[in-house]
Amino acid sequence: MLRVDNIEVAYGKIQALWGVSFEVRDGEIVALVGANGAGKTTTLKTVSALLRPSAGAILLDEQRLDCCTPVKVVEFGVIQVPEGRKLFPHMTLRENLLLGGYTRAARAERSKRLEHVFEIFPALRERQGQIAGTLSGGEQQMAAIGRGLMAGPRILMLDEPSLGLAPIMVEEMFRVVREINQRGVTILLVEQNTENALELAHRGYVLESGRVVLEGTGKELLANEKVREAYLGL
Amino acid sequence: MTAAMETLIQSLVNGVLTGSLYAMIGVGLTVIFGVMRIINLAHGEMVMLGMFSAYWSYTLWKIDSFLSAIVWVPLFFLAGMLAYRYLVRAIMPGGELNTLLYTAGMSLLIANVALFAWTGDYRTLNLPYAVEPLHPFGIAVPVPLAIAFGLAALITAALYVFLARTDTGRAVRATSQNPEAAALMGINVERIAMITFGLGTALAAAAGVLLVPSLYLYPTVGEILVVKCFVIVVLGGLGSIPGAIAGGILLGVIESFGAVYVSVAYKDTIGFIMFLLVLLFRPQGLFGAARS
Ligand SMILES: Nc1ncnc2c1ncn2[C@@H]1O[C@H](COP(=O)(O)OP(=O)(O)OP(=O)(O)O)[C@@H](O)[C@H]1O
Ligand SMILES: [Mg+2]
Numbered sequence: 319m320l321r322v323d324n325i326e327v328a329y330g331k332i333q334a335l336w337g338v339s340f341e342v343r344d345g346e347i348v349a350l351v352g353a354n355g356a357g358k359t360t361t362l363k364t365v366s367a368l369l370r371p372s373a374g375a376i377l378l379d380e381q382r383l384d385c386c387t388p389v390k391v392v393e394f395g396v397i398q399v400p401e402g403r404k405l406f407p408h409m410t411l412r413e414n415l416l417l418g419g420y421t422r423a424a425r426a427e428r429s430k431r432l433e434h435v436f437e438i439f440p441a442l443r444e445r446q447g448q449i450a451g452t453l454s455g456g457e458q459q460m461a462a463i464g465r466g467l468m469a470g471p472r473i474l475m476l477d478e479p480s481l482g483l484a485p486i487m488v489e490e491m492f493r494v495v496r497e498i499n500q501r502g503v504t505i506l507l508v509e510q511n512t513e514n515a516l517e518l519a520h521r522g523y524v525l526e527s528g529r530v531v532l533e534g535t536g537k538e539l540l541a542n543e544k545v546r547e548a549y550l551g552l
Numbered sequence: 553m554t555a556a557m558e559t560l561i562q563s564l565v566n567g568v569l570t571g572s573l574y575a576m577i578g579v580g581l582t583v584i585f586g587v588m589r590i591i592n593l594a595h596g597e598m599v600m601l602g603m604f605s606a607y608w609s610y611t612l613w614k615i616d617s618f619l620s621a622i623v624w625v626p627l628f629f630l631a632g633m634l635a636y637r638y639l640v641r642a643i644m645p646g647g648e649l650n651t652l653l654y655t656a657g658m659s660l661l662i663a664n665v666a667l668f669a670w671t672g673d674y675r676t677l678n679l680p681y682a683v684e685p686l687h688p689f690g691i692a693v694p695v696p697l698a699i700a701f702g703l704a705a706l707i708t709a710a711l712y713v714f715l716a717r718t719d720t721g722r723a724v725r726a727t728s729q730n731p732e733a734a735a736l737m738g739i740n741v742e743r744i745a746m747i748t749f750g751l752g753t754a755l756a757a758a759a760g761v762l763l764v765p766s767l768y769l770y771p772t773v774g775e776i777l778v779v780k781c782f783v784i785v786v787l788g789g790l791g792s793i794p795g796a797i798a799g800g801i802l803l804g805v806i807e808s809f810g811a812v813y814v815s816v817a818y819k820d821t822i823g824f825i826m827f828l829l830v831l832l833f834r835p836q837g838l839f840g841a842a843r844s
Binding site: 366368387388389392393397398400404405406407408409413416417418420421424425465469 | 719722723725726729730732733734735736737738739740
């Protein structure tokens with residue numbers, strides 16, 4: 319279980335997170351939703367140890383993650399697929415995927431996991447040799463998730479995987495997230511596509527101006543007056 | 553072959569041979585820039601130190617200067633890693649202007665210590681087997697330059713294989729393309745930066761070792777070399793390795809043609825005029841903005 323406990327995070331003097339707490343239990347899909355600037359990306363970056371909280375703790379079971387390096391967090395199996403894909407644009411798709419399995423433990427599993435990625439994303443198989451920067455937006459998102467899977471994640475954190483995709487691709491993306499979860503990967507899903515995310519998720523948290531303002535099961539949140547008004551425009 | 557034709561081919565060959573060594577120096581500067589966003593103004597001094605290392609190996613211990621590369625290149629790789637760890641890393645958060653000024657200071661310091669230790673005398677190293685040039689197809693090819701070219705090509709090819717085929721090499725490229733994403737892959741970005749600084753330093757020193765039988769050697773030779781480096785990376789586009797190779801060879805050829813068709817005295821000036829023209833009309837470099 320991943321437990322984020324009362325973390326405070328600031329960029330210089332500007333505080334972005336104010337006592338954020340949530341947990342992701344093994345096997346779950348947990349959605350973290352909120353408007354632009356709510357602090358979703360900041361939260362994921364802090365879990366990945368790219369940012370340090372000034373207070374609070376992040377725990378993976380009994381293991382503290384908030385004093386680790388980003389490398390250690392990856393080695394513990396907490397993998398982030400960052401906002402905007404962040405592929406290595408001048409390398410081939412295949413090289414990008416191989417880099418996803420860079421850690422020593424992951425290297426031994428690479429060929430097996432490559433197969434696994436191509437099973438989930440058959441469209442990527444023929445594009446292995448293509449330079450990542452020339453892939454379409456949808457292909458890039460698949461590649462980014464595939465690269466995350468190459469690490470053999472215990473917990474996969476996806477930052478707005480549906481961003482900038484055509485409606486049909488958005489649906490496909492959510493289907494894939496469910497499939498990955500069914501294959502045994504715990505998921506922390508950051509989304510602005512509130513409706514789809516909450517429909518998919520077992521539980522969700524609503525982040526507003528750096529604070530968790532609501533939490534509950536996906537269904538509860540979808541039925542919540544405030545969520546319907548503020549995020550679903552109903 | 554007509555005399556004019558012969559002169560043309562002769563200066564082209566000279567240019568490519570010298571250019572291969574410029575390319576190596578430029579690649580060193582460019583890999584460091586790619587990963588760390590540092591323009592290392594002390595890069596020319598690394599070449600100078602490589603030259604002196606090979607020179608002393610030969611004059612003091614009678615070790616062939618080319619052979620001495622086997623010892624010096626790994627040593628400079630280590631020295632580069634240590635320099636990064638203990639001298640460069642701490643000032644990295646200061647931003648690009650700070651690192652630029654800092655490496656300029658290092659450059660002055662190294663050159664002046666060398667001046668103090670070895671005086672400002674011009675030295676040359678004459679290898680016994682290098683007196684008579686080779687004459688393939690009626691073109692005169694100086695032996696030391698031919699050997700240097702062969703070794704430079706070998707080293708550059710090895711670097712290419714390292715970057716293209718090994719995990720660490722891929723990590724170097726990943727870090728230069730997106731350091732934050734690289735960290736999310738579990739790449740230790742600090743370690744990669746250290747290795748890259750070591751690599752860049754080793755390339756510069758290797759070029760120095762290879763150049764010493766072909767160039768005058770004096771403690772401030774790095775000044776002119778680092779300026780050439782700028783010309784090379786601007787020609788090729790800063791951060792691009794193929795660009796640096798092409799830029800280096802192009803500069804070698806331009807200088808060589810300049811020396812033959814204009815005047816030896818203007819050899820360097822012609823290179824700099826090219827540099828200004830490229831900056832004015834194609835600031836992204838002759839070969840586009842590609843970074844790899
Ligand atoms: N590098 C930074 N420097 C300063 N402030 C930042 C930085 N990155 C984010 N912020 C601020 O922190 C707050 C939270 O930003 P964050 O990127 O976490 O939001 P988000 O929920 O991911 O938004 P979006 O949905 O637009 O991606 C915002 O007010 C933002 O301006
Ligand atoms: Mg965000």
